[in-house]
Amino acid sequence: MSGTLYGISLGPGDPGLITRAAWAQLERVDAVWVYPARSGKTPSYAFDIVQRAGLAPPTEHTQLLFPMTHDGEKLARAWLRAAETVLPWLRAGRDVLFLVEGDASTYATFGHLARTVRALDAGVGVQVIAGVNAFTAACASVDVPFAEQDDTVAIVPAAYGVSAVDRLLPDFDTLVLMKVKPLLDELIGWLERRDLLAGSHFIERVGAPDERRFSGDQILQLRGTKVSYLSLLIVKHPHRIRGERIKGCLKKGGPQPVLEESA
Known part of the structure; x- marks a missing residue:
């Protein structure tokens, strides 16, 4: 046999x-x-x-x-x-x-x-x-939920290009961009133009002794640098950061939580 x-x-x-x-x-x-x-x-x-x-x-x-x-x-x-x-x-x-x-x-x-x-x-x-995926481990590393309740998630190799990623943004609460090394500078520019840095996280070699994490404006430090092939970006839709998704789900007349708007 x-x-x-x-x-x-x-x-x-x-x-x-x-x-x-x-x-x-x-x-x-x-x-x-x-x-x-x-x-x-x-x-x-x-x-x-x-x-x-x-x-x-x-x-x-x-x-x-x-x-x-x-x-x-x-x-x-x-x-x-x-x-x-x-x-x-x-x-x-x-x-x-x-x-x-x-x-x-x-x-x-x-x-x-x-x-x-x-x-x-x-x-x-x-x-x-079966095993633990890099993107779920990365979310745990930066203390960001991968998905909550009825969140929509897209996992996309960054090689599809920034224009393709941009078209996905309106339809998903979380974008996971895999293999970002070849397009990192272009993606950083996109994050700036779309005002997405506040909800973005770059994680390199998650779980390894030389793991690196950059969140928010820290990601700008990576422009023009070399990163590992084992790198990814987590991008949260702006309505998640501002709490709009939560507000939209509340029943009329129900208790209203106090939400702090991001600056």
Whole structure:
């Protein structure tokens, strides 16, 4: 029988956010670990998380290279090489644990690897161990609710562009902009023009020892600087900051809370 390919979610950086289910898998001595790296010179962030957790790797473990590119052909070749690396273990009945920062089902390489493996061998089982997303951990880090009551939320890769993000703003209470590094200066300009800085938070490498957080006008300090690929922006709609959403939901004649308007 073939082994199972596991997507092991590790959370975004803090080893304390590794779930008990993921931890139990990582303590196995009979499984193989594989983990993504962007290049041979760049260490695997996922592997760094488990090392900081004090978990010892099994005898067999290796990194898989996934280049930072939008070139479909290059990515397909990388996924194929990765699948061909893990298939011999799986066909020998070994379970393979693919270590993933954040959650394995959310903007993760694991989905591409799993589909490629299944295309090559439909008999291989796949299982995902769910984990903490970077954006929920980031909201906790800056003490901002991700969503309340009937809030609407949009999670968007910033690569879609500022104009696309701007069109989403009227329809959502919270925007989570992922992978903001290439467009950060442009996004900062947009936040200024739309008077959104007061409800915005930039979080880099959330949960890691070198985590950085900038809120409100502090975000302006980032203009022209280099930031990590593992960065995101949380943008709250202005009506949330001013309390207009709460006022609109009150029943007529009901008790009226005292709301302080932001300056």
